[in-house]
Amino acid sequence: MQRRWWAAVALGPMLIAAIAAQQPSREQDKQEARARERVEEAQRQEGQAILSLADAAMAGKPVPSDFPIRWQNDFLKAQQGTFVPFTLTIDSSKLTSPSVMMYVRAAPHGATAPTRNDRPEKPEKKGRTDKRRVEVAPEAQYPVDAVFPVELSAGPGGMARIRRGFSVAPGEYDVYVIVRERLAGRPTGTQPRTTVLTQPLSVPNFWSNELTTSSVILADRLNVLSEPISADELVERPYVIGQNDITPATDLKFKKDEELIVVFLVYNPTVTPDKKFDIQVEYHFFRRIGHGTRADAPPAAAPHPPEREGERYFNHTDPQRFNPAIMGAQFDANGGHPVMAGQGIPLAGFELGEYRLAIRVTDLISGKSIMRDVNFTVGS
Numbered sequence: 001m002q003r004r005w006w007a008a009v010a011l012g013p014m015l016i017a018a019i020a021a022q023q024p025s026r027e028q029d030k031q032e033a034r035a036r037e038r039v040e041e042a043q044r045q046e047g048q049a050i051l052s053l054a055d056a057a058m059a060g061k062p063v064p065s066d067f068p069i070r071w072q073n074d075f076l077k078a079q080q081g082t083f084v085p086f087t088l089t090i091d092s093s094k095l096t097s098p099s100v101m102m103y104v105r106a107a108p109h110g111a112t113a114p115t116r117n118d119r120p121e122k123p124e125k126k127g128r129t130d131k132r133r134v135e136v137a138p139e140a141q142y143p144v145d146a147v148f149p150v151e152l153s154a155g156p157g158g159m160a161r162i163r164r165g166f167s168v169a170p171g172e173y174d175v176y177v178i179v180r181e182r183l184a185g186r187p188t189g190t191q192p193r194t195t196v197l198t199q200p201l202s203v204p205n206f207w208s209n210e211l212t213t214s215s216v217i218l219a220d221r222l223n224v225l226s227e228p229i230s231a232d233e234l235v236e237r238p239y240v241i242g243q244n245d246i247t248p249a250t251d252l253k254f255k256k257d258e259e260l261i262v263v264f265l266v267y268n269p270t271v272t273p274d275k276k277f278d279i280q281v282e283y284h285f286f287r288r289i290g291h292g293t294r295a296d297a298p299p300a301a302a303p304h305p306p307e308r309e310g311e312r313y314f315n316h317t318d319p320q321r322f323n324p325a326i327m328g329a330q331f332d333a334n335g336g337h338p339v340m341a342g343q344g345i346p347l348a349g350f351e352l353g354e355y356r357l358a359i360r361v362t363d364l365i366s367g368k369s370i371m372r373d374v375n376f377t378v379g380s
Contacts, residue, residue, distance in 0.1 A: 045183065046101055046180070046182070046183055047147065049180070050101060050103040050147060050178050050180060051103075053103075053178050053180075053194065053196050054103060054105050054113070054176045054178060054196075055113035056196075057176050057178075057196050057198055058107065058111070058112055058113040058174070058176065059112065059113055063196035064194040064195060064196060065195050065196065066094070066193040066194055066195055067090065067091060067094035067095060067193060067195050068090075068091060068094075068195070069088055069089070069090055069177065069179060069195050069197045070088070070089040070090075071086060071087075071088060071177070071197060071199050072086065072087050072089075072248070073085065073086035073087070073199075073201070073215075074086075074214065074215035074217055074239075074248070075203065075204055075206075075214060075215045076206075076214045076215070076241070076265065077206035077207070077214065077265070077267055077338065078167045079167075080167060081167050081168055081169045081170065081203075081207075082167065082168060082169070082170055082203045082204060082205070082206060083165055083166075083167045083238075084165055084166055084167070084168065084201070084203065085163065085164075085165035085238035085239050086163070086164060086165060086238075087161055087162070087163050087248060087250075088102070088161065088162040088163075088177065088179070088197075089159055089160075089161050089250065090152065090159065090160045090161075090162070090179065091158060091159060091160075092152050092154040092158050092159070092160040093154075093158045094193070095152070095181060095193055096181060096193060097181045097182060097192075098151055098152040098153070098154075098160075099149075099150075099151055099152075099181065099182040099184070100149075100150050100152060100179050100180060100181055100182060101147055101148070101149055101150070101178075101179075101180050101182060102147065102148045102150050102162060102164075102177065102178070102179050102180075103146070103147040103148075103176075103177070103178040103180075104144055104145075104146055104147075104148070104164065104166065104175065104176075104177055105142050105144060105145055105175070105176040105177075106142060106143050106144035106145075106166065106168055106173045106174070106175045106176075106201070107142045107143070107173065107174055107176070108143075108171065108172070108173060108174075109171075109172035109173055109174050109200065110174075111142075111174070114141065143166075143168045143169070143173070144166045144168060144175070146166075148162075148164060148235075149182075150162055159250075161250070162179075163236065163237070163238055163239065164235065164236070164238060165238030168203055169203070170203050170204060170205035170207075171203055172200075172201070172202055172203075173200070173201040173202075173203060174198060174199070174200055174201070175198070175199040175200075175201050176196065176197070176198055176199075177196070177197040177198075177199065178194065178195070178196050178197075179194070179195050179197075180192050180193075180194040180195075181193050181194070206267050206268075208268065209268055210268060211266075211267075211268055211269060211270075211361065211363050211366070211368050211370055212266075212267050212268060212370065213264050213265060213266050213267065213361060213370065213372055214264050214265040214267070214338075215264065216262060216263075216264045216357075216359060216372050216374050217239075217246060217248055217262070217263045217264060218248070218249040218252065218260065218261065218262060218374060218376060219246050219247055219248055219249055219261040219262075219263055220247045220248070220249050220250070220261070221245075221246075221247040221261070222244060222245070222246050222247070222261055222263060222342075222344075223244075223245045223247075224243055224244060224245075225240070225243040225244070225245055226243075227243065228242070228243055241265070241340065242340075244263075244340065246263055249261075252374075252375060252376045252377060253376070253377045253379055254347055254376060254377070254378055254379070255347070255378070255379060255380065256347050256348055256350065256352070256378060256379075256380065257347075257348065258347055259344045259345065259346050259347065260344070260345045260346075260347055260357075260376065261342070261343075261344045261345075262283070262342045262343050262344075262345070262357065262359075262374070263340070263341075263342035264340075264341055264342060264359075264372070265338040265339065265340055265341070266279055266281070266322070266338060266339040266340075266341055266361055267338055269333055269339065269363050269365075270363050270365040270366040270368075271333050271334045272365065275324065275332075275333070275334055276323070276324060276365070277322075277323060277324070277333045277363075277365060278321070278322075278323045278363070278364040278365050279321070279322040279323070279339055279341075279361065279362070279363060279364065280319050280320065280321055280322075280361075280362045280364055281319060281320040281321075281322070281341045281359065281360070281361050281362075282304075282316065282319045282320075282359070282360040282362075283316060283317045283343060283345070283357060283358075283359055284304045284305055284313070284315075284316045284357070284358045284359075284360070285313075285314040285315050285316065285350075285355055285356070285357055285358075286307060286308070286311040286312065286313055286314055286355065286356045286357075286358060287311060287312055287314045287351065287353055287354070287355055288310060288311050288353060288354035288355065288356070289310060289311060289312050290310055304316060304358075305358045305360060305371065308356075311356060314350075314355065315349075317343055317345060320341060320343070322339045322341065327339070341361075347378050350378045351378070352378055352379060352380060353377070353378060354375065354376075354377050355375070355376055355377070355378065356373055356374070356375050357373065357374045357375075357376065358371060358372075358373055359371065359372040359373070359374070
């Protein structure tokens with residue numbers, strides 16, 4: 001009995017020490033839970049503020065414009081509907097913090113925001129949060145309704161660029177973009193700088209039997225990746241097509257020591273029962289010679305598209321052909337594989353001035369042709 005009592009007495013200090021050791025852990029858990037609650041509350045406030053700004057923009061009410069935003073987008077065929085990769089260019093010197101929230105809403109053209117009573121009740125948990133994307137609400141009311149946390153990184157001239165994308169059905173839309181500085185870390189009483197952008201968008205339909213193309217993208221760079229990237233990476237890199245990583249040009253002005261990189265996809269070529277197709281792509285350049293000036297009329301059998309008023313034919317590159325012999329046996333045009341066309345054209349031989357690139361795509365099996373035009377400027 002004495003030995004058992006002594007054992008209990010001996011274990012007493014050990015039990016007390018073990019309990020004491022658990023106290024900091026429990027307190028740490030409480031602190032972490034409170035920190036999470038503060039973060040979630042800040043995100044809730046940010047989300048509500050952004051939603052209110054988008055609603056105000058839809059209602060035609062005044063909205064903040066603390067710094068300029070420039071929008072540019074392209075259109076690509078998606079597995080469902082049309083994919084819209086876009087770039088926002090922001091002067092980061094106008095911001096007090098590189099941490100921002102970007103909200104994107106695409107609504108059918110002319111749609112109005114629901115009143116507060118029309119909104120469904122939101123659950124306490126406001127969707128999934130990660131560093132790439134936050135769903136504003138599980139029950140999205142619009143074709144596009146998402147917010148992205150972004151850390152801006154200034155490039156040349158202090159300009160920061162955000163690239164994202166979304167898929168929608170073809171049609172007419174109004175896109176509302178809100179870029180707002182984060183609340184975290186801001187001095188008490190200071191207001192985050194905010195800008196609301198409204199962008200009309202006419203989304204084409206690539207799901208038809210008609211020969212067509214994606215947007216013609218003028219690029220600064222095109223790199224071929226060693227392997228495809230993951231779906232998570234695609235969120236921040238919407239201009240990766242297959243294993244081709246396209247960096248869109250920031251504007252349509254190029255220097256003579258640069259290369260004009262042209263990239264686009266050809267959709268819906270005629271495919272015969274034995275899986276044959278044949279596409280030809282021509283690139284013709286016209287130089288602007290002055291408003292109101294009419295160039296000499298081309299011969300009736302001119303091998304290039306006609307000149308327009310105020311321009312003169314400049315030159316062309318060799319046509320490209322795309323068929324099974326060139327694309328390889330693994331390419332399946334009938335299975336939805338698009339033809340990626342494009343060229344890199346050195347601009348050293350171009351005079352300074354304004355140009356139009358006329359691209360003619362011809363389906364040599366059906367005989368149908370379509371034209372695509374791109375304007376650009378060559379400067380010093």
